[in-house]
Amino acid sequence: MMKPTDIKNPNYFHKVVDCQWACPAHTPVPEYIRLIAQRKYTEAYMVNWESNVFPGVLGRTCDRPCEPACRRVRVEEKPVAICRLKRAAADNKNNVDSYLPEIPKVKNGKKIVLIGGGPASLTVARDLMPLGYECTIYEKDPKAGGLMRTNIPSFRLPEGVIDEEVDRILDFGIIRKFNEEITSLKNILNRNYDAIFIGTGAPKGKDLNIKNRYESIENIHIGIDWLTSVAFKHTDKIGKRVIVIGGGNTAMDCCRTSLRLGGLDVKVTVRSPKADMKASDWEIEEAELEGVPIFDNHSPKEFVIDKGKLKGVIFEKMVAHYDDNGKRTLKPSGDEPVLFECDDVILAIGQENAFPWIEKDVGINFNEWGQPIVDKTTFQSTLSNVFFGGDAAWGPENIIWAVAHGHQAAISIDNYCNNTDLLDRPDPITNLMSQKMGIHEWSYPNDISNSNRFAVPHADHKLALNNINVEVELGYDEKLALDEASRCLNCDIQTIFTENLCIECDACTDICPVDCINFIQNEDEDSLRKSLRVPAINLNQDLYISDNLKTGRIMAKDEDMCLHCGLCAERCPTGAWDMQKFTYIETQAKEIKILDYVE
Amino acid sequence: MTFIKKPIFRHPSLPKNDLGLTYRDYEGLVSTLCAGCGHDSITSSVIQACYDMSLPAHKIAKLSGIGCSSKTTNYFLNQSHGFNTVHGRMPSVATGANLANRDLIYIGVSGDGDTASIGLGQYCHAIRRQLNLTYIVENNGTYGLTKGQFSATNDKNSKNKKGNDNPFGAIDLALMAIELGAGFVARSFSGDKEQLVPLIKTAIAYNGFSLIDVISPCVTFNNHQYSTKSYDYIREHNATMGELDFIPEKDSIEINYKEGENIDISLHDGTNINLHKLDASYDPRNQNDVVNKLRKYRGEGKVVTGLLYLNEEVSEMHKVLNTSKTPLNEIPLDTLCPSHDELNSINKNFT
Numbered sequence: 035m036m037k038p039t040d041i042k043n044p045n046y047f048h049k050v051v052d053c054q055w056a057c058p059a060h061t062p063v064p065e066y067i068r069l070i071a072q073r074k075y076t077e078a079y080m081v082n083w084e085s086n087v088f089p090g091v092l093g094r095t096c097d098r099p100c101e102p103a104c105r106r107v108r109v110e111e112k113p114v115a116i117c118r119l120k121r122a123a124a125d126n127k128n129n130v131d132s133y134l135p136e137i138p139k140v141k142n143g144k145k146i147v148l149i150g151g152g153p154a155s156l157t158v159a160r161d162l163m164p165l166g167y168e169c170t171i172y173e174k175d176p177k178a179g180g181l182m183r184t185n186i187p188s189f190r191l192p193e194g195v196i197d198e199e200v201d202r203i204l205d206f207g208i209i210r211k212f213n214e215e216i217t218s219l220k221n222i223l224n225r226n227y228d229a230i231f232i233g234t235g236a237p238k239g240k241d242l243n244i245k246n247r248y249e250s251i252e253n254i255h256i257g258i259d260w261l262t263s264v265a266f267k268h269t270d271k272i273g274k275r276v277i278v279i280g281g282g283n284t285a286m287d288c289c290r291t292s293l294r295l296g297g298l299d300v301k302v303t304v305r306s307p308k309a310d311m312k313a314s315d316w317e318i319e320e321a322e323l324e325g326v327p328i329f330d331n332h333s334p335k336e337f338v339i340d341k342g343k344l345k346g347v348i349f350e351k352m353v354a355h356y357d358d359n360g361k362r363t364l365k366p367s368g369d370e371p372v373l374f375e376c377d378d379v380i381l382a383i384g385q386e387n388a389f390p391w392i393e394k395d396v397g398i399n400f401n402e403w404g405q406p407i408v409d410k411t412t413f414q415s416t417l418s419n420v421f422f423g424g425d426a427a428w429g430p431e432n433i434i435w436a437v438a439h440g441h442q443a444a445i446s447i448d449n450y451c452n453n454t455d456l457l458d459r460p461d462p463i464t465n466l467m468s469q470k471m472g473i474h475e476w477s478y479p480n481d482i483s484n485s486n487r488f489a490v491p492h493a494d495h496k497l498a499l500n501n502i503n504v505e506v507e508l509g510y511d512e513k514l515a516l517d518e519a520s521r522c523l524n525c526d527i528q529t530i531f532t533e534n535l536c537i538e539c540d541a542c543t544d545i546c547p548v549d550c551i552n553f554i555q556n557e558d559e560d561s562l563r564k565s566l567r568v569p570a571i572n573l574n575q576d577l578y579i580s581d582n583l584k585t586g587r588i589m590a591k592d593e594d595m596c597l598h599c600g601l602c603a604e605r606c607p608t609g610a611w612d613m614q615k616f617t618y619i620e621t622q623a624k625e626i627k628i629l630d631y632v633e
Numbered sequence: 634m635t636f637i638k639k640p641i642f643r644h645p646s647l648p649k650n651d652l653g654l655t656y657r658d659y660e661g662l663v664s665t666l667c668a669g670c671g672h673d674s675i676t677s678s679v680i681q682a683c684y685d686m687s688l689p690a691h692k693i694a695k696l697s698g699i700g701c702s703s704k705t706t707n708y709f710l711n712q713s714h715g716f717n718t719v720h721g722r723m724p725s726v727a728t729g730a731n732l733a734n735r736d737l738i739y740i741g742v743s744g745d746g747d748t749a750s751i752g753l754g755q756y757c758h759a760i761r762r763q764l765n766l767t768y769i770v771e772n773n774g775t776y777g778l779t780k781g782q783f784s785a786t787n788d789k790n791s792k793n794k795k796g797n798d799n800p801f802g803a804i805d806l807a808l809m810a811i812e813l814g815a816g817f818v819a820r821s822f823s824g825d826k827e828q829l830v831p832l833i834k835t836a837i838a839y840n841g842f843s844l845i846d847v848i849s850p851c852v853t854f855n856n857h858q859y860s861t862k863s864y865d866y867i868r869e870h871n872a873t874m875g876e877l878d879f880i881p882e883k884d885s886i887e888i889n890y891k892e893g894e895n896i897d898i899s900l901h902d903g904t905n906i907n908l909h910k911l912d913a914s915y916d917p918r919n920q921n922d923v924v925n926k927l928r929k930y931r932g933e934g935k936v937v938t939g940l941l942y943l944n945e946e947v948s949e950m951h952k953v954l955n956t957s958k959t960p961l962n963e964i965p966l967d968t969l970c971p972s973h974d975e976l977n978s979i980n981k982n983f984t
Contacts, residue, residue, distance in 0.1 A: 108645065109642035109643070109644075109645065110642065474635065474636050480637050481637065481638060482640055484640075484641055484642075537669065537852075537856070537864045537865075538824060538864065539669040539670075539671065539674065539823075539824060539850070539852065539864060540673075540674045540677070540823075540824060540826070541668055541669045541670070541673055541674070543677075544673050544674055544676070544677040545635075545639070545663070545664075545673075547639050547640045547641075547642060547643065547657075548640075548642060548643060548644045549644045549647065550644075568644045568646055568647060568648075569646070571646070584865075584868070585868060595644050597640050597642060599637060599639075599640050600637060601635065601637055601639060604635050604636075604637050604668065605635060605664075605668045605669070605673075606668055606669065607667065607668045607669025607670075607852040608669065
């Protein structure tokens, strides 16, 4: 027998808001999409800024874990373009200065140092500055931004967008120590900071030690170093024929950057089958649209050098074998190896964090792979005043994860500086509020658009390829943004069921467009899932179970398919169903102001 | 009245019937009746029955009169033929339509006002003529559309929403139908689809006049504590005669009930129904027995539901009249109408 659902558990409805649940920073997605629909772009931007700190950057570059989670893909092909709507908010907003937190003139006396000026450190600083902390950022490059600046080419992320969002935080009064690479943690420890945050990313690109690797140093590049060098304008050209080795997003950025720096015949090779490539589908798509062929199942065997100059790369063809558990092994196919001739090779086969500057005897323990031992909840290392976050903590992820880490590390640092238990973490802010305004009147837009996902307009192809600073994606114009916003199903507007009001008239069951409401005999979860009107096969989604009703049955609702259309509440004669907005706001070290921007 | 558009999205694993359709392909417009109206559940049951039987919508005609009940033909089978007739006159139009095209399935939907008051004469004669029609009465005992006056099926001991007594007795449409010679008579409850859907399927498969008198609470005017047609009252006083299984010809399902309590009945079209009796002394084929039982239960204040009476031997109108096997609307005009010479020769008989 299933127990009635405890809807007071904040995770129950949070899980139903699939996009927010999937977002590492738990951005209240439906909330900001509704603000966009009301053309309140500044407010939509601020909801994002509070949660994910870099809406303009993320609206162009986020790995978007929210989109595969979007409920819309359960009933049609493509999710709401959550990421690009975020950009629309950023593009259309007004000046946000008046919305920013006040930074106390009188400091609280605690000094924090942040090593590495990327998204993780910037997030920690943003969360701590309003509390009166004095923050110092050390960055080895001349500008802060980390991989956002160095590894993402400007045709995907214009410099102006990074400057705006990075400077907004730096202007809180952060002490900038740029162009200063830290070579000894001991030095920092000796300076008596109250806490140290390490957000140095994963700056070490993997090398490829195959035959003749070091016979041509000039024309074989490490991908992320090469991109950094392009970002800081130290590199502005490349050979006509380029091979990019690797199948991740860095490889896609390298090949597309090559096209803009003089590459005419640019190809990508990857060891695995194309379907297993690590790059996001949309990045692969963009590269292919620009005419870059991808050769999968090609494993580099040796560099070919002719008279001291790189001539090409010999590849061995591979075949993927899968065992019974689906585990993949790549084996040579036995075909003749092939030679691809080229002028330059860019290696984009992975990156890792590296800490040659942390002395072994300072008290920070590392595991057998050279990774620091960091607590998953507190982000504290084995040295109590040193915290890690972003790629420095557990290896390469992406910006949104770095931001999420930053929020948590800031809470820990604040607790640490106040002698509070690090595990004493603030609860999220949650709330349920009825959306009923009158008979047949609801305060949320439930007239959902049936349209397919709207494509983002692109710049002219030739123009884009001629200039690395021309942004390829133009972003949604206002009309497209509003049209796309109306595809959102408002999954944060929850169906709330009150047993003692229900007269079991079946009106909700009859009207539900996706058959998720059942009045049924209670059973154990397995059997119940099978005996619903349409069996609930997605075990990741809960069943909403009521207490016993008058007839001895229960109400069982499969949350998986619910469209949050509100028809059950609309057709309920007694108000046993109500549509209530579920607010879930992840707490941060600083005061969070999201509720000021929404109704 | 609901103003939210029903989303076009469907559950992706919705099962399909033999025609490759989901039940949603049998839907109509979104109901404009009060939220919680029993009629909407009957609408869903008709949709479910037609879907289950894989009926092609273009082979169905839905007819109705006037009233809340009669509006519901708009809410199912969007692709079917339909006729919203004058108040109480659905049986006449159904008779005409059936005479013109005997190949369609006729589903008539009416209410207690449309049937037991203004249309009572029409109702009686449709039964008497053994019209091949599934006649569904959506019976809520009240005139909901004119704000809650007692209808002719309201029980004498019940009161209206304001507590006034009903001075008149009720017309029992089911007993009346048995008396008038209907071959299939059932009563059901809108809140019990498990009972209602197999009854509708059997009624559609039955070749002749079939009545399903469905108690369908009016949430706005007749679902109060003094009502004998409220959700609560029916659930408390429901005496189900039996559980019915509808077994299409092609399926052979073994149903294991306790021995001696089941009756298997074959309909003309080869369909079998299996009645699992909850009252062992009850035989739905024995007319006297049925009438006595119904009177007895009514005296005890029980609402008897289920298949009440079934007579496989009763004929239907076309057989009685020995009409053409080819539907009249398919017979060419020159065959259908006598020629001028033929008419003259007939007229000569009268001179």
